[in-house]
Amino acid sequence: MRKYLLLAFFACTALTAWAQDIGDGDSDGIEIASNFSFVVGYVSKQWSSDVNGKTIRENMWREEDKRLHGIQFGIAYTPTLPMGMGIYTGLFCEGYFSFSKKMGYDEFTEFSLYVPIHANVKLPLSEHVSLNAHGGLGLNYACHGGFTNRDAYYWDWVWDEVWGYHREKKNYELDHIRYGKNGWPRRFNAAIELNVGITIDHFVISGGYSWGLTDHRLYKDVPNASTKQNKLSITVGYEF
Numbered sequence: 001m002r003k004y005l006l007l008a009f010f011a012c013t014a015l016t017a018w019a020q021d022i023g024d025g026d027s028d029g030i031e032i033a034s035n036f037s038f039v040v041g042y043v044s045k046q047w048s049s050d051v052n053g054k055t056i057r058e059n060m061w062r063e064e065d066k067r068l069h070g071i072q073f074g075i076a077y078t079p080t081l082p083m084g085m086g087i088y089t090g091l092f093c094e095g096y097f098s099f100s101k102k103m104g105y106d107e108f109t110e111f112s113l114y115v116p117i118h119a120n121v122k123l124p125l126s127e128h129v130s131l132n133a134h135g136g137l138g139l140n141y142a143c144h145g146g147f148t149n150r151d152a153y154y155w156d157w158v159w160d161e162v163w164g165y166h167r168e169k170k171n172y173e174l175d176h177i178r179y180g181k182n183g184w185p186r187r188f189n190a191a192i193e194l195n196v197g198i199t200i201d202h203f204v205i206s207g208g209y210s211w212g213l214t215d216h217r218l219y220k221d222v223p224n225a226s227t228k229q230n231k232l233s234i235t236v237g238y239e240f
Contacts, residue, residue, distance in 0.1 A: 033079070033080045033082075033086075034077070034078075034079045034080075035077075035078045035079075035080065035239045035240075036075060036076065036077055036078075036239070036240055037075070037076040037077075037078065037090075037204060037237040037238060037239045037240070038073075038074075038075060038237060038238050038240070039072070039073065039074055039075070039076050039090070039092065039204075039235050039236070039237040040071070040072065040073040040235065040236060040237075041071070041072050041073075041233060041234050041235025041236055042069070042070075042071065042072070042233070042234045042235070043069075043070050043071065043072045043094055043096075043231060043232065043233045043234075044067040044068060044069045044070065044231070044232050045067065045068050045070075045096070045229055045230065045231040045232070046058065046059060046066075046067045046068065046229070046230055046231075047059070047185060047216060047218060047227050047228070047229050047230075048212075048227065048228050048229075048230055049218055049219055049225060049226065049227040049228075050225060050226050050227075051219050051222050051225045052222065052225070056219075059098065060096075060098060060108050060110075061098065061100045061102035061103060061108065062102065062103075063100065063102055067232075068096050068098055068108075068110070069096065069097070069098065070094055070095050070096030070097060070110070071094070071095055072092050072093070072094045072114070072233060072235060073092065073093055074090055074091050074092030074093055074114070075090050075091060075092075076088060076089070076090035076092075076116075076237060077089050077090050078120055078134075080120065080122055084121055084122040084123055084124070085119075085120070085121060086119075086120045086121075086122070087117075087118065087119060087120055088116060088118040088119070088120040088134035088136075088195075089115065089116055089117055089118065090115070090116065091113065091114075091115060092113070092114040092115070092116075093111065093112075093113060093114075094110075094111070094112045094113075094114055094140075095109070095110070095111050096108075096109065096110040096111075096112075097109055103147065105147040105148065105149050106147075106148060106149055106150040106151060107147065107148045107150060108145070108146070108147050108148075109144075109145065109146065109148070110142055110144065110145035111142075111143050111144045111145070112140055112141055112142040112143055113140070113141050113143060114138065114139070114140050115138070115139045116134075116136065116137070116138050116139075116193065117136050117137045117138075117139070118134040118135055118136035118137070118138075118193065118195070119134060119135065119136050120132065120133075120134040121133050121134070122199070128200060128201050129198065129199065129200055130198070130199045131196075131197075131198055131199075132196070132197050132198070132199055132204070132206070133194070133195065133196045133197070134195050135192075135193055135194040135195060136192075136193065137190065137191070137192065137193070138190070138191045138192075138193040138210050138231075139188075139189075139190055140188070140189040140190075140191070140229075140231075141187055141188050141189075142179055142185075142187045142188075142189075145178075145179060146178075153169050153170060154169075154170055155167045155168070155169055155170070156168055156170050182220075183218055183219075184218070185216040185218065185227070185229060186214060186216050186217075188214060189212055189213075189214045189216070189229045190212070190213045190214050191210035191211055191212045191213055191214075191229070191230070191231065192210065192211050192213060193208055193209070193210040193211075194208060194209060194210075195207065195208030195233070196208070199239070202238055202239045202240065203236065203237070203238055203239075204235075204236070204237035204238070204239060205235075205236055205237075206233075206234075206235055206237070207232075207233065207234045207235075208232075208233045208235075209230070209231070209232055209233075210230060210231040210233075211228070211230055212228035212229040212230055212231075213228070214228070214229065215227060215228070216228070216229055
């Protein structure tokens with residue numbers, strides 16, 4: 001897994017350096033607009049499996065035709081040439097939260113990192129408004145995930161400055177970090193992505209979809225079965 005993270009880091013570094021060299025070294029004085037954006041939004045993902053010619057779409061609870069919902073926030077970097085061409089990259093955190101009794105548990109949480117490596121196009125419509133689109137490779141890595149059973153709890157003695165030693169109710173956390181095991185998704189996911197949006201002054205509103213490339217093998221005991229992770233995102237950003 002380390003090699004995928006290193007690949008993402010070197011790809012982002014190379015693209016950024018390439019864009020900077022164009023702006024610094026061009027004899028015609030081409031300048032690059034290097035914009036940073038704070039981005040926050042809604043994300044949801046779903047695992048789509050091809051099993052014996054049938055497509056099964058499900059969430060982490062293995063509920064069909066349902067999705068895992070969450071939030072995304074982070075910093076985007078978009079160096080852009082005067083003609084509107086550039087790159088879109090950055091580092092984002094994603095948190096997914098779900099509640100169900102499908103497996104006898106109450107709650108599922110996941111926290112992951114996301115790095116886009118996209119080509120970016122910006123089309124000005126006026127002085128204050130422009131259309132933008134970016135697409136390319138997206139890399140996700142699930143850092144933490146697990147189920148919690150809120151119905152199963154225990155009491156523990158804890159200390160704080162207000163109450164001193166006192167008993168506190170704690171819930172059991174179950175099945176943490178099972179990614180990559182039999183019937184569970186892998187931690188790492190690569191995807192082909194496309195995003196479109198509009199920029200109004202410093203605000204950027206966009207939506208996108210990613211089509212997974214990594215085989216998560218949820219049904220690996222079935223011959224020729226494969227599972228891909230697809231993601232939907234709707235975000236708002238502020239350029240500075």
